[in-house]
Amino acid sequence: xxxxxxxxxxxxxxxxxxxxxxxxxxxxxxxxxxxxxxxxxxxxxxxxxxxxxxxxxxxxxxxxxxxxxxxxxxxxxxxxxxxxxxxxxxxxxxxxxxxxxxxxxxxxxxxx
Amino acid sequence: xxxxxxxxxxxxxxxxxxxxxxxxxxxxxxxxxxxxxxxxxxxxxxxxxxxxxxxxxxxxxxxxxxxxxxxxxxxxxxxxxxxxxxxxxxxxxxxxxxxxxxxxxxxxxxxxxxx
Numbered sequence: 001x002x003x004x005x006x007x008x009x010x011x012x013x014x015x016x017x018x019x020x021x022x023x024x025x026x027x028x029x030x031x032x033x034x035x036x037x038x039x040x041x042x043x044x045x046x047x048x049x050x051x052x053x054x055x056x057x058x059x060x061x062x063x064x065x066x067x068x069x070x071x072x073x074x075x076x077x078x079x080x081x082x083x084x085x086x087x088x089x090x091x092x093x094x095x096x097x098x099x100x101x102x103x104x105x106x107x108x109x110x111x112x
Numbered sequence: 113x114x115x116x117x118x119x120x121x122x123x124x125x126x127x128x129x130x131x132x133x134x135x136x137x138x139x140x141x142x143x144x145x146x147x148x149x150x151x152x153x154x155x156x157x158x159x160x161x162x163x164x165x166x167x168x169x170x171x172x173x174x175x176x177x178x179x180x181x182x183x184x185x186x187x188x189x190x191x192x193x194x195x196x197x198x199x200x201x202x203x204x205x206x207x208x209x210x211x212x213x214x215x216x217x218x219x220x221x222x223x224x225x226x227x
Contacts, residue, residue: 036218043116044155044203044218089155093214099168100145100205100216104154 002027006090006103013080013110021075021106023064023090031092033057033066033073036102038087047075047088080110114138116219118204124225125194133189133222137206144187145207145216146179150200158202161187194226 007022025031035047035057048057053068062077073090090103117136125131137144146158157171161181172178176194181187191198201223205216 043220044205046215049215099157099160101157102147102155 002031002092002094002099002101004090004092004101004103006088006106008104009087009107011106011108013108015082015110015112016079017110019075019077019080019084019108021088021090021108023073023075023103025071025073025090025092027071027092027094029094030068031094033064034091034093034100035062035064035073035075036089036091038089038105040086044089080108082110082112084108085110116204116206116217118202118219118222120222121220122223122225124227127196127226128193130190130192131194131224133191133202133224135187135189135204135206135219137185137187137204138217139185141206141208141217142184143207143209143214143216144181145205146187146189147203147205148173148200149203149221155203158189191224194224196226199224199226 003026005024032051034049036044037047038044048059050057050066053066056065064073064075087105087107089105093100119134144161147155149155159179160168163184164181176192179189201221203221205218207214207216
């Protein structure tokens with residue numbers, strides 16, 4: 001079945017460090033891929049998305065590229081801020097089923 | 113409404129009691145999802161509605177769990193004879209069509225504690 005695997009956290013970084021959170025997926029067909037973020041005390045919200053191979057989603061300095069050959073959608077940011085501290089969830093939407101499947105989430109803590 | 117609304121925000125119930133959790137999706141959104149988020153865990157898919165129909169109920173953990181949606185709008189998740197392992201945050205999300213690029217909007221969740 002379809003699934004999403006993302007790196008375990010917590011990830012602890014100093015401000016201005018480079019961030020990578022790995023995400024790989026298993027899916028039939030051609031899923032759409034998403035990163036959602038959950039800030040402390042808030043609900044989940046969409047961070048970025050990509051709907052086909054080689055698409056790059058970007059938002060708020062974060063980027064992720066849909067790599068079909070490696071079935072990956074790694075999240076990157078060149079310089080993190082304290083305000084980026086949150087839990088990040090990788091997700092896929094399988095074509096034809098409309099089931100949004102999430103990874104386990106990765107907690108990011110950024111220190112000044 | 114302006115966003116997805118869930119009620120109650122917190123619910124403490126005794127083991128064995130039934131509970132109802134409510135979700136008001138964004139007006140006009142045809143797709144509605146229920147997820148469960150246990151402490152330190154990811155989001156566990158429970159059920160998906162397209163309109164009033166539930167094409168995928170595969171995530172419901174047991175026959176104690178049921179959900180319905182009426183008028184293509186409000187949805188209720190019911191847990192009968194609650195158990196302690198049902199304690200979690202129950203999240204509802206809605207999206208416009210549920211298509212490939214459609215963003216899902218989440219509510220703040222209902223934190224259920226079974227004592």
